[in-house]
Amino acid sequence: MNAPDTLVRSLDARYYTDPAIYQKEQQGLFAKTWQFAGHESQVERTGDYFSFEIAGQSLFCIRGRDGVLRTFYNVCQHRAHELVSGSGNCKVIVCPYHAWTYELTGGLRAGPNLKAVAGFSRQDICLTEVKTEVFWGFIFVNLDPQAEPMDSWFPGVREELGAFVPHIEQLKPLEWVQVSEKCNWKVSVENYSECYHCALNHPTFATGVVKPETYDIRPQGHCLRHTTECQNLDRMSYPIDLEANAHAGDYSSWFLWPAFSFQVYPGNVLNTYHWRSTGVETCDVWRGWYTIDGVDSEVIHRLAVQDRATTVEEDILLVESVQRGLHSRGYRPGPLVVDPKCGVNSEHSIMALQQWMREGADA
Ligand code: FES
Ligand SMILES: [Fe+2]
Numbered sequence: 001m002n003a004p005d006t007l008v009r010s011l012d013a014r015y016y017t018d019p020a021i022y023q024k025e026q027q028g029l030f031a032k033t034w035q036f037a038g039h040e041s042q043v044e045r046t047g048d049y050f051s052f053e054i055a056g057q058s059l060f061c062i063r064g065r066d067g068v069l070r071t072f073y074n075v076c077q078h079r080a081h082e083l084v085s086g087s088g089n090c091k092v093i094v095c096p097y098h099a100w101t102y103e104l105t106g107g108l109r110a111g112p113n114l115k116a117v118a119g120f121s122r123q124d125i126c127l128t129e130v131k132t133e134v135f136w137g138f139i140f141v142n143l144d145p146q147a148e149p150m151d152s153w154f155p156g157v158r159e160e161l162g163a164f165v166p167h168i169e170q171l172k173p174l175e176w177v178q179v180s181e182k183c184n185w186k187v188s189v190e191n192y193s194e195c196y197h198c199a200l201n202h203p204t205f206a207t208g209v210v211k212p213e214t215y216d217i218r219p220q221g222h223c224l225r226h227t228t229e230c231q232n233l234d235r236m237s238y239p240i241d242l243e244a245n246a247h248a249g250d251y252s253s254w255f256l257w258p259a260f261s262f263q264v265y266p267g268n269v270l271n272t273y274h275w276r277s278t279g280v281e282t283c284d285v286w287r288g289w290y291t292i293d294g295v296d297s298e299v300i301h302r303l304a305v306q307d308r309a310t311t312v313e314e315d316i317l318l319v320e321s322v323q324r325g326l327h328s329r330g331y332r333p334g335p336l337v338v339d340p341k342c343g344v345n346s347e348h349s350i351m352a353l354q355q356w357m358r359e360g361a362d363a
Contacts, residue, residue, distance in 0.1 A: 004338060004351070007335040007336075008335060008336045008338060008351050009333045009334065009335055009336070010333040010334055010335075010336055010350070010354065011186075011333065011354050011357060011358065012333055013326040013327070013331055013333070015184075015186065015357065015358075015361055016183075016184035016186055016187055016281075016323065016326045017184065017280065017281065017326055017327060018280070019280050021361045022184075022277075022279075022280040024361055024362075024363075025277075025360055025361055026055050026056055026277070027055065027056075028360065028361075028363050029258060029360030029361070029363070030054060030055035030143075030258070030259075030277075031054075031055040031057075031143040031144060032142070032143070032144040032147065033142065033144075033147075033153075033257065033258050033360075034133070034140040034141070034142050034147070034150055034153060034256065034260075035054045035055075035140060035141055035142065035143075035259065035260075036138065036139070036140055036259070036260045036274045037052055037054070037059070037061055037071065037132075037139040037140060037141045038050055038052060038061065038139050039137055039138060039139065039172065039173050040069070040134055040137045040138075040139060041137070041172040041173065041294065042061075042087065043061055043062065043063045043069060043139075044063070045063065045089060046063055046064065046065050046067075046104070047062070047063065047089045047090050047091055047104060048062070048063050048087075048088075048089050049061060049062035049063070049084055049087060049088060049089070049090065050086070050087035051074055051084050051085055051086060051087070054141060054143065055143060057073060057143065058073070058074040058075070058082060059071055059072065059073055059074055059130060059141065060072060060074050060083070060084050061132065061139055061141075062093070062104055063104070064104040064105050065104055066105075069132060069134060069139065070104075070105065070106065070129060070132060071129065071130040071131075071132040071139075071141045072106055072127040072128060072129055072130065073127065073128045073130065075127075075128075076095040076097065076100060077100075077108065077125050077126070077127065077128075078095065078097070078098060078100050078111070079097065079098075081095055081096060081097035081098075082096075083095055083096075083102075083127075092104070092109055093127075098111065098112065099111065099112055100112075102126075102127055106126045106127035106128075106129055107122075107123070107125075107126050108122050108123075108125040108126065109122075110122075130142070130143055131143075131144070131145060131147050133149065133150050135150055135158065136158070136161060136162065136165075136168045136169065137168065137169060137171060137172075138272075140260075150256075152221070153221055153222045153223075153256070153257075154220070154221050154222060154223040154254070154256050155220060155221045155223075156220060156221075157220070157223050157225075157254050157256070157262075160225075160252075160254070161254060161262055161264075163246065163247055164247045164250065164252055164264045164268065165264055165268050165270045166245050166268065167268070167292055168270065170292045170293060171270060171290040171291065171292060171294075172290060172291070172292075172293055172294030173288055173289070173290055173294060174289045174290055174291045174294050174295075174296070174297060174300055174301075175288075175289050175301070175304060176286050176287070176288050176289075177286065177287040177288075177289070177304055177308055178284055178285075178286055179284065179285045179286070179287065179308070179312055179316065180278075180282065180283075180284050181282070181283055181284070181285060181316055181319050181320060182281065182282055182320045182323060183281065183282070183283065183319040183320055183322060183323035184277075184280060184281055184283070184323060184326075185259065185275050185276075185277045185283040186357055187319045187322050187323055187326075188275060188283055188285055188315075188319050189255075189258065189259065189275060189353065190350055190353060190354075191315055191318055191319050191322075192255065192261065192273065192315075193217060193224050193255060193349045193350060193353050194217065194347050194349055194350050195212075195215050195217065195226075195344050196337060196344070196345050196346070196347055197318065198212065198215070198344070199212060199344075201314050201315075201318060202310070202311055202314055204310055204311075207232075208232065209230050209231065209232055209233065209235075209236060209251065209265075209266060210228045210230060210231075210251060211228060211229040211230060211231045212228075212344055213343075213344060214227075214228050214229040214344075215227075215228040215343075215344040216228070216342050216343055216344065217342075217348075217349035218342065218348075218349070219349070219352040220254075222256070222257040222356065223254050223255060223256055223257070224254075224255040224257070224349050224352065224353065225252070225253070225254055225255075226252060226253040226254075226255070226263075227252050228251055228252075230249055230250065230251055230266055233249055233266055236266060236267070237299075237302065237303070237306070238267060238269075238299040238302075238303070239267075240266050240267040241267075244268070245268065247264075247268065248266070248267060248268060249266050250264070250266060251264065251265055251266055252264050255273075257353075257356055258275075258356070258360065259274060259275040259276070260272065260273065260274045260275075261273040261274075265303070269300070269303070270290050271287060271288060271289050271290070271303075271304075271307075272286075272287070272288035272290075273285060273286070273287060273288075274286045274288070281323055285312075287304065287307065287308070287312065289301075289303070289304045336348075336350055336351050336354075338351055
Protein backbone atom coordinates (compact mmCIF):
# COMPACT_ATOMS: atom_id res chain seq x y z
CA MET A 1 0.00 0.00 0.00
CA ASN A 2 1.30 3.46 -0.92
CA ALA A 3 1.47 5.73 2.09
CA PRO A 4 0.46 9.35 1.50
CA ASP A 5 3.19 12.02 1.71
CA THR A 6 1.02 14.37 3.72
CA LEU A 7 -1.15 13.78 6.75
CA VAL A 8 -4.58 12.38 6.00
CA ARG A 9 -7.15 13.81 8.36
CA SER A 10 -10.24 12.01 9.55
CA LEU A 11 -13.57 13.17 8.08
CA ASP A 12 -15.09 16.41 9.34
CA ALA A 13 -17.68 15.94 12.05
CA ARG A 14 -20.48 17.22 9.81
CA TYR A 15 -20.29 14.03 7.72
CA TYR A 16 -21.69 12.21 10.75
CA THR A 17 -24.17 14.80 12.02
CA ASP A 18 -25.52 16.87 9.11
CA PRO A 19 -29.03 15.85 7.95
CA ALA A 20 -28.31 17.25 4.47
CA ILE A 21 -25.34 14.90 4.03
CA TYR A 22 -27.45 12.03 5.31
CA GLN A 23 -30.12 12.80 2.71
CA LYS A 24 -27.53 12.90 -0.05
CA GLU A 25 -26.21 9.52 1.02
CA GLN A 26 -29.69 8.02 1.00
CA GLN A 27 -30.48 9.26 -2.48
CA GLY A 28 -26.99 8.83 -3.92
CA LEU A 29 -24.71 6.36 -2.20
CA PHE A 30 -27.34 3.89 -0.98
CA ALA A 31 -29.19 4.00 -4.28
CA LYS A 32 -26.01 3.24 -6.26
CA THR A 33 -24.36 0.46 -4.27
CA TRP A 34 -25.14 -3.19 -3.63
CA GLN A 35 -27.42 -3.54 -0.61
CA PHE A 36 -28.26 -6.68 1.30
CA ALA A 37 -31.95 -7.60 0.96
CA GLY A 38 -32.29 -11.01 2.57
CA HIS A 39 -31.51 -14.70 2.17
CA GLU A 40 -32.70 -17.00 -0.60
CA SER A 41 -34.21 -19.37 1.93
CA GLN A 42 -36.89 -16.69 2.54
CA VAL A 43 -38.14 -17.17 -1.03
CA GLU A 44 -37.66 -20.83 -1.87
CA ARG A 45 -40.98 -21.64 -3.58
CA THR A 46 -42.65 -20.12 -6.63
CA GLY A 47 -44.58 -17.04 -5.53
CA ASP A 48 -42.71 -16.59 -2.23
CA TYR A 49 -42.01 -12.91 -1.56
CA PHE A 50 -40.76 -10.52 1.12
CA SER A 51 -40.72 -6.74 1.23
CA PHE A 52 -37.97 -4.50 2.58
CA GLU A 53 -36.67 -0.96 2.33
CA ILE A 54 -33.50 0.44 0.76
CA ALA A 55 -32.66 4.15 0.51
CA GLY A 56 -36.18 5.03 1.64
CA GLN A 57 -37.73 2.94 -1.17
CA SER A 58 -40.10 0.06 -0.53
CA LEU A 59 -39.13 -3.02 -2.58
CA PHE A 60 -40.00 -6.69 -2.71
CA CYS A 61 -38.25 -9.86 -3.89
CA ILE A 62 -40.38 -12.58 -5.46
CA ARG A 63 -39.63 -16.02 -6.95
CA GLY A 64 -41.04 -16.53 -10.46
CA ARG A 65 -42.46 -19.68 -12.08
CA ASP A 66 -39.20 -19.86 -14.02
CA GLY A 67 -37.30 -20.11 -10.71
CA VAL A 68 -35.79 -16.65 -11.18
CA LEU A 69 -35.70 -14.30 -8.22
CA ARG A 70 -36.74 -10.76 -9.12
CA THR A 71 -36.95 -7.52 -7.17
CA PHE A 72 -39.52 -4.81 -7.91
CA TYR A 73 -40.37 -1.41 -6.52
CA ASN A 74 -43.36 -2.04 -4.31
CA VAL A 75 -45.75 0.17 -6.25
CA CYS A 76 -48.71 -0.42 -8.54
CA GLN A 77 -48.44 1.19 -11.97
CA HIS A 78 -52.09 2.30 -11.84
CA ARG A 79 -52.33 4.88 -9.07
CA ALA A 80 -49.38 3.99 -6.88
CA HIS A 81 -50.83 1.85 -4.11
CA GLU A 82 -48.26 -0.40 -2.46
CA LEU A 83 -48.58 -3.99 -3.67
CA VAL A 84 -47.38 -6.20 -0.82
CA SER A 85 -46.38 -5.94 2.82
CA GLY A 86 -44.32 -8.27 5.00
CA SER A 87 -43.78 -11.68 3.46
CA GLY A 88 -45.95 -14.43 2.00
CA ASN A 89 -46.78 -16.43 -1.08
CA CYS A 90 -49.03 -15.55 -4.01
CA LYS A 91 -50.02 -16.95 -7.41
CA VAL A 92 -50.21 -13.50 -8.97
CA ILE A 93 -49.58 -10.08 -7.47
CA VAL A 94 -52.90 -8.38 -6.78
CA CYS A 95 -53.01 -4.69 -5.98
CA PRO A 96 -55.23 -4.11 -2.93
CA TYR A 97 -56.62 -0.84 -4.31
CA HIS A 98 -58.45 -1.68 -7.59
CA ALA A 99 -57.32 -5.29 -8.10
CA TRP A 100 -55.01 -4.86 -11.03
CA THR A 101 -53.06 -8.13 -11.18
CA TYR A 102 -49.47 -8.68 -12.23
CA GLU A 103 -47.57 -11.82 -13.25
CA LEU A 104 -44.66 -12.88 -11.02
CA THR A 105 -42.43 -11.54 -13.80
CA GLY A 106 -43.94 -8.06 -13.26
CA GLY A 107 -46.08 -7.81 -16.42
CA LEU A 108 -49.65 -6.58 -16.09
CA ARG A 109 -52.06 -9.51 -16.42
CA ALA A 110 -55.51 -8.03 -16.00
CA GLY A 111 -57.60 -5.38 -14.29
CA PRO A 112 -61.32 -4.72 -13.84
CA ASN A 113 -62.90 -3.09 -16.92
CA LEU A 114 -59.59 -2.44 -18.67
CA LYS A 115 -61.08 -3.67 -21.95
CA ALA A 116 -63.32 -0.62 -21.97
CA VAL A 117 -60.35 1.71 -22.21
CA ALA A 118 -59.66 2.77 -25.78
CA GLY A 119 -56.01 2.42 -26.76
CA PHE A 120 -55.10 0.52 -23.61
CA SER A 121 -52.22 -1.88 -24.10
CA ARG A 122 -51.61 -4.37 -21.31
CA GLN A 123 -48.16 -5.20 -22.70
CA ASP A 124 -46.92 -1.67 -22.07
CA ILE A 125 -47.36 -1.91 -18.32
CA CYS A 126 -44.89 -3.67 -16.08
CA LEU A 127 -43.64 -3.28 -12.53
CA THR A 128 -40.28 -1.53 -12.30
CA GLU A 129 -37.54 -4.09 -11.76
CA VAL A 130 -34.41 -3.59 -9.66
CA LYS A 131 -31.01 -5.18 -10.29
CA THR A 132 -30.69 -8.29 -8.15
CA GLU A 133 -27.81 -10.69 -7.50
CA VAL A 134 -27.68 -13.83 -5.44
CA PHE A 135 -24.26 -14.15 -3.84
CA TRP A 136 -23.90 -17.60 -2.27
CA GLY A 137 -27.56 -17.51 -1.25
CA PHE A 138 -27.43 -13.90 -0.01
CA ILE A 139 -29.67 -11.55 -2.00
CA PHE A 140 -28.29 -8.12 -2.89
CA VAL A 141 -30.02 -5.38 -4.85
CA ASN A 142 -28.80 -2.20 -6.52
CA LEU A 143 -31.21 0.63 -7.41
CA ASP A 144 -28.82 1.82 -10.11
CA PRO A 145 -29.81 0.17 -13.42
CA GLN A 146 -26.25 0.77 -14.69
CA ALA A 147 -24.54 -0.82 -11.67
CA GLU A 148 -21.52 -3.01 -12.29
CA PRO A 149 -21.94 -6.61 -11.08
CA MET A 150 -20.83 -7.54 -7.57
CA ASP A 151 -17.82 -9.45 -8.90
CA SER A 152 -16.50 -6.16 -10.32
CA TRP A 153 -17.12 -4.25 -7.09
CA PHE A 154 -15.68 -7.01 -4.92
CA PRO A 155 -13.08 -8.88 -6.99
CA GLY A 156 -12.20 -12.38 -5.83
CA VAL A 157 -14.62 -12.38 -2.89
CA ARG A 158 -17.04 -14.94 -4.30
CA GLU A 159 -14.28 -17.50 -4.87
CA GLU A 160 -12.54 -16.82 -1.54
CA LEU A 161 -15.75 -17.09 0.45
CA GLY A 162 -16.65 -20.35 -1.31
CA ALA A 163 -13.26 -21.76 -0.33
CA PHE A 164 -13.52 -20.58 3.29
CA VAL A 165 -17.06 -21.95 3.72
CA PRO A 166 -17.28 -25.10 1.55
CA HIS A 167 -20.87 -25.80 2.67
CA ILE A 168 -22.04 -22.21 2.09
CA GLU A 169 -24.79 -23.18 -0.35
CA GLN A 170 -26.47 -25.36 2.28
CA LEU A 171 -26.53 -22.61 4.90
CA LYS A 172 -29.70 -20.96 6.12
CA PRO A 173 -30.11 -18.26 8.76
CA LEU A 174 -30.45 -19.60 12.28
CA GLU A 175 -30.79 -16.19 13.89
CA TRP A 176 -30.37 -12.49 13.20
CA VAL A 177 -29.48 -10.42 16.25
CA GLN A 178 -30.47 -6.74 16.07
CA VAL A 179 -28.25 -4.23 17.85
CA SER A 180 -29.29 -0.57 17.97
CA GLU A 181 -26.51 2.00 18.18
CA LYS A 182 -26.82 5.74 18.82
CA CYS A 183 -24.36 6.79 16.13
CA ASN A 184 -24.21 7.59 12.43
CA TRP A 185 -23.83 4.41 10.36
CA LYS A 186 -20.33 5.50 9.25
CA VAL A 187 -19.05 5.63 12.83
CA SER A 188 -20.10 2.01 13.27
CA VAL A 189 -18.69 0.87 9.92
CA GLU A 190 -15.37 2.61 10.62
CA ASN A 191 -15.15 0.96 14.01
CA TYR A 192 -15.66 -2.42 12.35
CA SER A 193 -12.96 -1.63 9.79
CA GLU A 194 -9.93 -1.05 11.99
CA CYS A 195 -8.31 -2.99 14.77
CA TYR A 196 -6.16 -0.15 16.14
CA HIS A 197 -8.69 -0.05 19.01
CA CYS A 198 -8.74 -3.80 19.62
CA ALA A 199 -5.89 -4.36 22.07
CA LEU A 200 -7.27 -1.77 24.49
CA ASN A 201 -10.98 -2.43 24.07
CA HIS A 202 -11.44 -6.11 23.30
CA PRO A 203 -9.79 -7.97 26.20
CA THR A 204 -10.37 -11.37 24.60
CA PHE A 205 -8.71 -10.20 21.39
CA ALA A 206 -5.07 -10.34 22.48
CA THR A 207 -5.40 -13.69 24.22
CA GLY A 208 -7.95 -15.38 21.96
CA VAL A 209 -7.77 -17.19 18.68
CA VAL A 210 -6.61 -14.26 16.56
CA LYS A 211 -2.87 -13.54 16.54
CA PRO A 212 -3.09 -9.75 16.96
CA GLU A 213 0.30 -8.85 15.48
CA THR A 214 -0.71 -10.51 12.19
CA TYR A 215 -4.12 -8.84 11.86
CA ASP A 216 -4.46 -6.76 8.73
CA ILE A 217 -7.20 -5.11 6.67
CA ARG A 218 -6.62 -4.31 2.99
CA PRO A 219 -8.78 -2.90 0.23
CA GLN A 220 -9.72 -5.39 -2.50
CA GLY A 221 -11.80 -3.37 -4.96
CA HIS A 222 -14.61 -1.96 -2.82
CA CYS A 223 -14.16 -4.77 -0.30
CA LEU A 224 -12.05 -4.43 2.85
CA ARG A 225 -10.52 -7.84 3.44
CA HIS A 226 -9.56 -8.74 7.02
CA THR A 227 -6.92 -11.44 7.42
CA THR A 228 -5.04 -12.84 10.38
CA GLU A 229 -3.13 -15.85 11.56
CA CYS A 230 -4.77 -17.87 14.31
CA GLN A 231 -3.43 -19.40 17.50
CA ASN A 232 -4.73 -21.43 20.45
CA LEU A 233 -7.15 -23.33 18.23
CA ASP A 234 -7.15 -26.13 20.82
CA ARG A 235 -8.72 -23.66 23.25
CA MET A 236 -11.73 -22.85 21.07
CA SER A 237 -15.11 -23.00 22.77
CA TYR A 238 -16.30 -25.45 20.08
CA PRO A 239 -14.57 -28.40 18.42
CA ILE A 240 -12.83 -27.93 15.05
CA ASP A 241 -11.70 -30.64 12.68
CA LEU A 242 -8.57 -29.01 11.26
CA GLU A 243 -8.27 -31.78 8.68
CA ALA A 244 -11.74 -31.13 7.26
CA ASN A 245 -10.61 -28.67 4.55
CA ALA A 246 -7.92 -26.14 3.62
CA HIS A 247 -9.45 -23.24 5.58
CA ALA A 248 -10.80 -25.14 8.61
CA GLY A 249 -8.36 -23.33 10.92
CA ASP A 250 -8.64 -19.86 9.39
CA TYR A 251 -10.32 -16.57 10.22
CA SER A 252 -11.14 -13.91 7.66
CA SER A 253 -13.72 -11.31 6.82
CA TRP A 254 -14.90 -9.45 3.75
CA PHE A 255 -16.55 -6.08 4.29
CA LEU A 256 -18.57 -5.15 1.20
CA TRP A 257 -18.88 -1.37 0.92
CA PRO A 258 -20.99 0.23 2.22
CA ALA A 259 -22.96 -1.84 4.73
CA PHE A 260 -22.42 -5.60 4.77
CA SER A 261 -19.74 -8.02 5.94
CA PHE A 262 -19.15 -11.75 5.64
CA GLN A 263 -17.05 -13.06 8.52
CA VAL A 264 -15.70 -16.59 8.91
CA TYR A 265 -14.48 -18.05 12.21
CA PRO A 266 -12.23 -21.12 12.46
CA GLY A 267 -14.23 -24.25 11.76
CA ASN A 268 -15.71 -22.55 8.63
CA VAL A 269 -18.33 -20.82 10.79
CA LEU A 270 -20.00 -18.09 8.71
CA ASN A 271 -21.56 -15.07 10.32
CA THR A 272 -22.53 -11.70 8.90
CA TYR A 273 -22.95 -8.04 9.74
CA HIS A 274 -25.32 -5.70 8.02
CA TRP A 275 -25.88 -2.08 8.88
CA ARG A 276 -29.16 -0.23 8.43
CA SER A 277 -29.37 3.51 8.90
CA THR A 278 -32.38 4.50 10.96
CA GLY A 279 -31.60 8.23 11.09
CA VAL A 280 -28.70 10.68 10.93
CA GLU A 281 -27.43 9.61 14.34
CA THR A 282 -28.83 6.12 14.76
CA CYS A 283 -28.32 2.79 13.08
CA ASP A 284 -29.04 -0.88 13.54
CA VAL A 285 -26.33 -3.47 13.25
CA TRP A 286 -27.61 -6.95 12.48
CA ARG A 287 -25.48 -9.97 13.32
CA GLY A 288 -26.43 -13.04 11.29
CA TRP A 289 -25.69 -16.65 12.25
CA TYR A 290 -26.13 -19.64 9.94
CA THR A 291 -26.18 -23.42 10.04
CA ILE A 292 -26.71 -26.14 7.45
CA ASP A 293 -30.44 -26.09 6.64
CA GLY A 294 -30.87 -23.66 9.54
CA VAL A 295 -31.00 -26.52 12.05
CA ASP A 296 -30.73 -25.55 15.67
CA SER A 297 -27.20 -25.55 17.09
CA GLU A 298 -26.22 -25.04 20.69
CA VAL A 299 -22.68 -24.15 19.57
CA ILE A 300 -23.85 -21.37 17.25
CA HIS A 301 -26.35 -20.01 19.79
CA ARG A 302 -23.60 -19.84 22.38
CA LEU A 303 -21.30 -18.05 19.91
CA ALA A 304 -24.03 -15.52 19.12
CA VAL A 305 -24.68 -14.84 22.80
CA GLN A 306 -20.98 -14.57 23.61
CA ASP A 307 -20.38 -12.24 20.66
CA ARG A 308 -23.30 -9.98 21.71
CA ALA A 309 -22.04 -9.84 25.31
CA THR A 310 -18.38 -9.10 24.48
CA THR A 311 -17.23 -7.60 21.15
CA VAL A 312 -20.60 -6.08 20.23
CA GLU A 313 -21.19 -4.61 23.69
CA GLU A 314 -17.65 -3.23 23.84
CA ASP A 315 -18.03 -1.62 20.43
CA ILE A 316 -21.40 0.02 21.29
CA LEU A 317 -19.73 2.01 24.07
CA LEU A 318 -17.01 3.18 21.68
CA VAL A 319 -19.21 4.25 18.78
CA GLU A 320 -21.75 6.07 20.96
CA SER A 321 -18.98 8.00 22.70
CA VAL A 322 -17.54 8.97 19.31
CA GLN A 323 -20.96 10.21 18.13
CA ARG A 324 -21.22 12.45 21.22
CA GLY A 325 -17.66 13.63 20.63
CA LEU A 326 -18.46 14.61 17.05
CA HIS A 327 -20.78 17.29 18.48
CA SER A 328 -17.99 18.83 20.52
CA ARG A 329 -16.93 22.34 19.53
CA GLY A 330 -13.44 21.27 20.54
CA TYR A 331 -12.99 18.52 17.95
CA ARG A 332 -10.44 19.09 15.17
CA PRO A 333 -10.24 15.95 12.99
CA GLY A 334 -6.94 14.26 13.74
CA PRO A 335 -4.53 12.56 11.38
CA LEU A 336 -5.16 8.91 10.57
CA VAL A 337 -2.40 6.58 11.69
CA VAL A 338 -1.34 5.29 8.30
CA ASP A 339 1.59 2.91 8.57
CA PRO A 340 3.19 2.16 5.17
CA LYS A 341 3.64 -1.42 6.37
CA CYS A 342 -0.11 -1.62 7.22
CA GLY A 343 -0.75 -4.05 10.09
CA VAL A 344 -3.02 -4.10 13.12
CA ASN A 345 -1.99 -0.66 14.41
CA SER A 346 -2.54 1.13 11.13
CA GLU A 347 -5.65 2.96 9.89
CA HIS A 348 -4.95 2.59 6.17
CA SER A 349 -8.31 0.81 5.92
CA ILE A 350 -10.02 3.91 7.35
CA MET A 351 -8.20 6.06 4.79
CA ALA A 352 -9.74 3.96 1.99
CA LEU A 353 -13.14 3.84 3.67
CA GLN A 354 -13.31 7.60 4.30
CA GLN A 355 -12.38 8.24 0.67
CA TRP A 356 -15.41 6.18 -0.38
CA MET A 357 -17.49 8.00 2.25
CA ARG A 358 -16.45 11.40 0.87
CA GLU A 359 -17.31 10.32 -2.65
CA GLY A 360 -20.64 8.95 -1.44
CA ALA A 361 -21.61 12.13 0.37
CA ASP A 362 -20.17 14.73 -2.00
CA ALA A 363 -21.27 13.13 -5.29
S1 FES B 1 -53.54 1.56 -7.57
FE1 FES B 1 -53.27 -0.53 -7.95
S2 FES B 1 -55.05 -1.14 -8.94
FE2 FES B 1 -55.32 0.96 -8.65
FE1 LIG C 1 -14.20 -3.32 17.97
